[in-house]
Amino acid sequence: MAYREIFWMACDSTEQLRAEYGPFLTRGEAEAEARKLGFGYLLRYEHLLGEDEEIQEVRCIFIELPETVPPAELFSFTLHTRCATCGESAAHNKNWQAEVWADIHEFEHARHRVRLFERARGQGLKEIGGWRS
Numbered sequence: 147m148a149y150r151e152i153f154w155m156a157c158d159s160t161e162q163l164r165a166e167y168g169p170f171l172t173r174g175e176a177e178a179e180a181r182k183l184g185f186g187y188l189l190r191y192e193h194l195l196g197e198d199e200e201i202q203e204v205r206c207i208f209i210e211l212p213e214t215v216p217p218a219e220l221f222s223f224t225l226h227t228r229c230a231t232c233g234e235s236a237a238h239n240k241n242w243q244a245e246v247w248a249d250i251h252e253f254e255h256a257r258h259r260v261r262l263f264e265r266a267r268g269q270g271l272k273e274i275g276g277w278r279s
């Protein structure tokens with residue numbers, strides 16, 4: 147019976163002439179290496195092997211990584227504003243950006259009230275109360 151062999155490469159583009167690094171057995175390893183190298187893509191190779199372990203078919207799929215985040219940013223808080231009245235929301239890196247967003251929103255929509263949340267990586271959202279008083 148035929149079986150599949152899957153491995154991952156980190157690569158810098160989807161062009162024919164690209165830099166590839168690997169192979170890795172898991173997507174996580176390839177992704178970590180891609181981030182270290184500043185590469186924006188993963189390449190997933192799938193080999194279909196026959197009984198004699200001969201490669202019968204090669205499939206490869208490019209996966210674009212979400213925008214590379216500088217390591218320092220991974221641990222900083224991201225601020226989220228969300229309107230309690232209409233549900234419109236936005237994300238910000240700086241406090242003043244959240245305030246400007248809230249000012250504009252509350253100016254444009256009478257009687258709407260914007261709430262502020264901060265998100266620590268992997269910890270979900272936490273509301274910051276009384277931020278506009």
Ligand SMILES: [Zn+2]
Pocket residue numbers: 229230231232233234251255258259
């Ligand atoms: Zn609103």
